[in-house]
Amino acid sequence: MDAQDRIPMGEVSRRSGFAASALRYYESQGLIRAERSPGGQRTFRRSVLRRLAFIRAASNIGLSLEEIRAELDSLPAERTPTKSDWHRISRHWRNRLDEQMAALERLRDGLDSCIGCGCLSLKHCGIANPGDVAAGSGEGAAYLPRLLRRDPLPRRRETGPT
Amino acid sequence: MDAQDRIPMGEVSRRSGFAASALRYYESQGLIRAERSPGGQRTFRRSVLRRLAFIRAASNIGLSLEEIRAELDSLPAERTPTKSDWHRISRHWRNRLDEQMAALERLRDGLDSCIGCGCLSLKHCGIANPGDVAAGSGEGAAYLPRLLRRDPLPRRRETGPT
DNA sequence: CCTTGAACTCAAGTTCACTTGAACTTGAAG
């Protein structure tokens, strides 16, 4: 109602943990919305904080921004999400995690079965050459989910929190 | 010994499943070596195929090329790796996988504990805000291993296999 | 009014692991 509860950039950045540049980027990508002050500066509604928490969580689960955007769009309008919204989504996320864990398990089992042999033969080793997908094509299959990554989450700076 | 068992680019590409451009790239990064024919074309030793299998496997485990390079350098010279080399390395890889699985498990447990509450509060939700690292700093911690990724492994083309 | 700090825009840069394109050469077959 009252224009009073609009939150300015800096505060949203501080409270959400996202750098201001990230917030601007999310806005440009349609993940969040902002109104403008007469002078052209962004003002956010309180609900953006919940939205940002959602984004953070989803991205921790491993969803791309594009997927996150789609999922946010599936939450009707600017309404506070209900329990059933949340159930639907968390089921989805849980599947994601389960798939990833299963892929890692397959990989680990393949590795274990390789440890004895010292092999790593192009044609036989299940880990150099996991046949899951496209295994029919004669030579090296070379496909695997690839849901791995190592870096400790990118550098966060600018107006962001200390 | 004899110059006979040098393998040309196209064959290595076909047999390893790596695109020629990838092989050139790996050479430029010091992951593999190649001699040159009088005319300047690359010729590889048979051992490069084993090396490439290693690279494929390691990258499936989730190591960066930089880490792979380091690990390859730890295999003495151009000698065929012994069983104990392989044991050392596979232990390392297994740890990697175990860490990743553990991180996913923590994430999933956090998600499960969240499902009931429909929360996703910035300050309390363990999944929007997993406190593992840097949890001391008042507001949003915002750190998590981030060993996830979704894309089905990049496009492979050029002289690569069909 | 002046200063300072926070915000603004827009373009360009970053990282990783390659790929693509342009322009040219090699090598084997016919």
Place this chain on the structure above:
DNA sequence: CTTCAAGTTCAAGTGAACTTGAGTTCAAGG
């Protein structure tokens, strides 16, 4: 000798998710 696939180099492009920099303006305090 001609032809053509396969090879060469080097620079630039790709995509994701932001960050950085330059140059400018806003908002609040003194």
